[in-house]
Amino acid sequence: MSNFIVGVTGGVASGKSEVTRRFEQLGVFIADADVAAREAVAVGSPGLTEVVEVFGSGVLDGSGALDRVAMRARVFHDEPARRRLEAIIHPRVRASMQAQCATAAGAYAMAAIPLLTEGGREAYPWLDRVLVVDVHIDVQRARLMRRDDIDAELANRMIAAQATRDARLGIADDVIVNDGPLDALAGHIAALDRRYRRLAEEKKTARSG
Incomplete structure (x- = not known):
């Protein structure tokens, strides 16, 4: 059983799915808010x-x-x-x-919550930590236009409909800046995986003590 839970969030086209997929490859269980909603x-x-x-x-x-x-x-x-x-x-x-x-199973688990910022972190008191996948708005807009085959105006409206970048960063304990190539994610995710395993062990020890 996992006694340490990390919430993962980020704006549209920030690369949340790729980040959680890579954690999953490391054996981390991912609970998906979109699946749970269905x-x-x-x-x-x-x-x-x-x-x-x-x-x-x-x-x-x-x-x-x-x-x-x-x-x-x-x-x-x-x-x-x-x-x-x-x-x-x-x-x-x-x-x-x-x-x-x-x-x-595993030392820790993750909850992928796209609208975590909008709903408020206080709605998820069982999260031990929040990881924000961050991306500059110019990169976000370009990715969204390419991904959904839409123009800049619609992309801007979709971005504006969500919480601001500053608001997301304001609830973050950890941040992955995903402005670059996907290959750049590996080192960040490996380092965070080590951190979360250590924090999970520390929490477990504190409870047993």
């Missing part, structure tokens, strides 16, 4: 039942699953509705990720 409203789940109770059966597709396009359209310009939806999904996501990490 599972929270899977067919037959209490989460989906509550969504239907609040928003009606019109948010379901023909198979009885959540129609994500319809749901997004429903809450996009309706702030109270978005908050009601988040109140259903987010607690389930947090509980699922915490349980997955706590029962994972």
Whole structure:
């Protein structure tokens, strides 16, 4: 069981997925908030039942699953509705990720949470540390345009819709600057892996003492 949990976050196109993939190659368990969010409203789940109770059966597709396009359209310009939806999904996501990490094998585990800054670190009191994957906004914009085949205006709007770079850095215990080639990540990740294993051992020793 992992007694040390690291939250991983970063802006869109910062390279979070590549960073967590490389930690996974080192044997680190990764709990993914996006996967947990899908599972929270899977067919037959209490989460989906509550969504239907609040928003009606019109948010379901023909198979009885959540129609994500319809749901997004429903809450996009309706702030109270978005908050009601988040109140259903987010607690389930947090509980699922915490349980997955706590029962994972290995010295430590990681929780990949794209909107950690937006939700507030205080919503995740079980995180021992937060790792921010940081990238300069010019690099971020260029990557986003290339990745999604979009223009600069749309890329800027997508970046602006998230927390600011400064806000993310403000909650960070550790930072990986991912402005360069992917090969540059290896040394940073190896060093952080050693640090997290040491901190996990120190926490374990302190608890047993």
